[in-house]
Amino acid sequence: MTQAIPPAALTSRSTPGQVETRDMLLNIGPAHPAMHGIIRIIANLDGEQIVSADVEIGYLHRGFEKMSETVDYNGVIPYTDRLNYVSPLINNVGYCMAVEKLLGIEVPERCHYIRVIVSEISRITDHLTCVGASAMELGAFTVFLYMIKAREYLWELVEMVTGARLTVSYCRVGGVKGDLPDGFAERCHKALEETRRVLRESDTLLTRNRIFVDRMSGTGKISAEDAISYGITGPFLRASGVDYDVRKDCPYAVYDRLQFDVPVGTRGDNFDRYLVRMEEMEQSMRIIEQALRDIPAGPFQTHPETGRPIPAAEMVDQAKVGNIQGIVDTRAVTDPTLDGSAKPLHLFIGADEKRVFLPAKEDTYGNIEGLMQHFKLVMYGHGVRPPKGEVYFPVEGANGELGFYIVSDGANSPYRVRVRPPCFAIMSALPKLLIGDMMADLTPTFGSVNMIGGELDR
Amino acid sequence: MNAADLIQAVKDRFPQAVQASHSYRGDATVVLGRDSLLEVARTLKEDPAFQMNFLMDVTAVDFSSFGKKQSPAFFTSSGVSVSPSPQIPDQSPWPGPPGSSRFVVVYHLFSLPFKHRLRLEVPVEEDDAEIDSLSALWGAADWLEREVWDMFGIRFRGHQNLKRILMYDEFVGHPLRKDYAVNKRQPLIGPVN
Numbered sequence: 085m086t087q088a089i090p091p092a093a094l095t096s097r098s099t100p101g102q103v104e105t106r107d108m109l110l111n112i113g114p115a116h117p118a119m120h121g122i123i124r125i126i127a128n129l130d131g132e133q134i135v136s137a138d139v140e141i142g143y144l145h146r147g148f149e150k151m152s153e154t155v156d157y158n159g160v161i162p163y164t165d166r167l168n169y170v171s172p173l174i175n176n177v178g179y180c181m182a183v184e185k186l187l188g189i190e191v192p193e194r195c196h197y198i199r200v201i202v203s204e205i206s207r208i209t210d211h212l213t214c215v216g217a218s219a220m221e222l223g224a225f226t227v228f229l230y231m232i233k234a235r236e237y238l239w240e241l242v243e244m245v246t247g248a249r250l251t252v253s254y255c256r257v258g259g260v261k262g263d264l265p266d267g268f269a270e271r272c273h274k275a276l277e278e279t280r281r282v283l284r285e286s287d288t289l290l291t292r293n294r295i296f297v298d299r300m301s302g303t304g305k306i307s308a309e310d311a312i313s314y315g316i317t318g319p320f321l322r323a324s325g326v327d328y329d330v331r332k333d334c335p336y337a338v339y340d341r342l343q344f345d346v347p348v349g350t351r352g353d354n355f356d357r358y359l360v361r362m363e364e365m366e367q368s369m370r371i372i373e374q375a376l377r378d379i380p381a382g383p384f385q386t387h388p389e390t391g392r393p394i395p396a397a398e399m400v401d402q403a404k405v406g407n408i409q410g411i412v413d414t415r416a417v418t419d420p421t422l423d424g425s426a427k428p429l430h431l432f433i434g435a436d437e438k439r440v441f442l443p444a445k446e447d448t449y450g451n452i453e454g455l456m457q458h459f460k461l462v463m464y465g466h467g468v469r470p471p472k473g474e475v476y477f478p479v480e481g482a483n484g485e486l487g488f489y490i491v492s493d494g495a496n497s498p499y500r501v502r503v504r505p506p507c508f509a510i511m512s513a514l515p516k517l518l519i520g521d522m523m524a525d526l527t528p529t530f531g532s533v534n535m536i537g538g539e540l541d542r
Numbered sequence: 543m544n545a546a547d548l549i550q551a552v553k554d555r556f557p558q559a560v561q562a563s564h565s566y567r568g569d570a571t572v573v574l575g576r577d578s579l580l581e582v583a584r585t586l587k588e589d590p591a592f593q594m595n596f597l598m599d600v601t602a603v604d605f606s607s608f609g610k611k612q613s614p615a616f617f618t619s620s621g622v623s624v625s626p627s628p629q630i631p632d633q634s635p636w637p638g639p640p641g642s643s644r645f646v647v648v649y650h651l652f653s654l655p656f657k658h659r660l661r662l663e664v665p666v667e668e669d670d671a672e673i674d675s676l677s678a679l680w681g682a683a684d685w686l687e688r689e690v691w692d693m694f695g696i697r698f699r700g701h702q703n704l705k706r707i708l709m710y711d712e713f714v715g716h717p718l719r720k721d722y723a724v725n726k727r728q729p730l731i732g733p734v735n
Binding site for chain 2: 141142145147149150151153154185186188310312313314315317326328333334471472473474475476478485487489491493494495497499500502504508509511512513516541542
């Protein structure tokens with residue numbers, strides 16, 4: 085634990101003709117409702133003004149990097165869920181793409197699109213949480229409820245795709261767990277529509293709200309030079325006027341084919357960060373819509389005329405009378421209880437490399453090749469074995485550049501996994517953001533940092 | 543500028559300091575001597591030809607058990623390693639851990655104007671685990687170096703506030719060293735002061 089500053093070290097100020105004042109040491113956290121997660125800020129106050137601040141982290145340290153060295157390459161994925169638990173899918177994607185770079189394999193285009201879609205859904209949930217929670221701490225509880233409602237729609241989508249809301253573990257080295265479910269695009273458009281409505285409402289409630297603007301505007305300022313020096317990335321950096329976005333500047337997956345803007349602020353204060361996040365959510369929705377439009381065909385194919393999936397029985401009937409026009413390359417939708425009906429979900433999403441990508445469960449249970457392939461990947465001492473080497477792969481997390489640095493010694497578990505957590509850099513600049521501001525400004529500033537304990541402390 | 547050009551530019555500028563280099567999987571990497579780190583980093587940051595204004599990450603690797611993982615006797619030779627596909631740039635094979643030192647401190651730099659990344663690797667001996675701090679150049683180095691000290695026990699010369707960051711002060715040892723057992727527990731019991 086950090087030793088508290090002894091009272092003698094606190095400055096006492098006395099000016100002629102005035103009462104002598106003495107600085108006060110205020111301990112905020114580790115368990116404080118405004119400290120999202122667990123963190124301790126030791127603030128030195130002169131009246132209401134923050135003179136200096138010390139930030140203490142590490143309360144949620146679970147040894148992610150150490151544990152990663154003990155499991156196989158796919159076994160790290162559940163640990164990455166627990167890094168940034170508000171947008172776990174982006175962590176999944178970042179880690180898997182780093183391992184794929186190490187292996188030197190390419191995933192199919194459809195898989196890239198799926199990863200982009202789920203990453204952007206996660207980015208919206210992350211920003212909704214951040215903006216909603218900051219607004220709540222400033223008294224706008226309604227906004228928080230609205231935003232959590234919108235997040236709920238998006239998490240239902242995540243649940244539909246991955247089967248879980250938070251501990252998703254959706255990506256695999258060389259692909260994803262399964263394809264997007266039937267009817268996903270439709271549900272997704274509906275959820276985006278609801279999210280847009282919530283954003284409009286929240287915008288009406290916040291952006292010209294006198295109380296909100298007064299508390300956000302001009303507080304927690306950081307210049308572009310300082311932000312770069314501290315290694316700050318993401319919306320926090322962009323609010324200071326630097327248009328660095330990994331998706332634009334070092335494009336990965338299929339981001340270079342999608343049209344989107346990178347919103348940039350001018351003043352680098354809390355209000356600009358709020359505006360940047362609000363606009364980024366809109367841009368993420370744009371990306372999702374384009375990705376849903378451009379994504380290569382998947383396992384669920386619809387009849388070219390009716391636009392509905394073709395049941396297997398109907399397809400057989402049509403084929404018997406020789407009417408194969410339009411359905412010759414189409415897969416039938418079979419009864420979900422039928423053995424093998426889920427197999428198409430695994431057809432288009434994995435790298436064509438049997439030594440890396442797990443087979444569909446139907447193959448594992450249904451034929452000897454699948455069983456062997458499965459065993460060669462999951463049994464103790466076997467598994468994915470990248471060649472010796474080291475790679476660094478950055479993706480744009482919700483808080484900024486999320487980088488994975490992986491060293492392999494040719495064994496079946498990583499030799500070293502290092503994650504560059506984006507909010508670590510922002511937290512290291514927190515004292516700089518707070519000094520000179522009022523005590524009450526700590527809440528909006530800390531809220532705009534969007535500290536995620538799991539990612540910060542790992 | 544691609545990885546090979548960037549490495550060449552760094553080599554041309556610092557012919558003495560660069561000990562080795564590679565661009566495995568397209569990641570430009572140079573290995574530096576410990577004494578030249580501060581000078582090279584300052585030039586990379588301030589020189590208009592490089593403008594590496596971001597210090598993205600500082601970390602370390604403990605190479606003491608590299609390639610020594612015991613496989614169950616049954617399976618010793620049955621593992622399959624994958625060879626890279628032609629789409630991935632792989633001009634130079636990975637030359638292996640730099641030098642015979644136990645630790646390697648790894649810096650990831652990024653240049654915003656040129657969008658290029660450079661990895662600096664500095665081998666550090668176990669019995670003299672000390673290296674110059676970059677906290678005077680980048681604010682980001684402050685906490686990142688504290689983390690490396692906490693996790694690996696590598697000291698940073700010139701760091702103003704080198705104390706543990708993720709672990710608590712009473713913690714004994716450095717958990718990311720390979721000789722720290724993964725299941726070793728150090729419960730922190732009761733009030734400490």
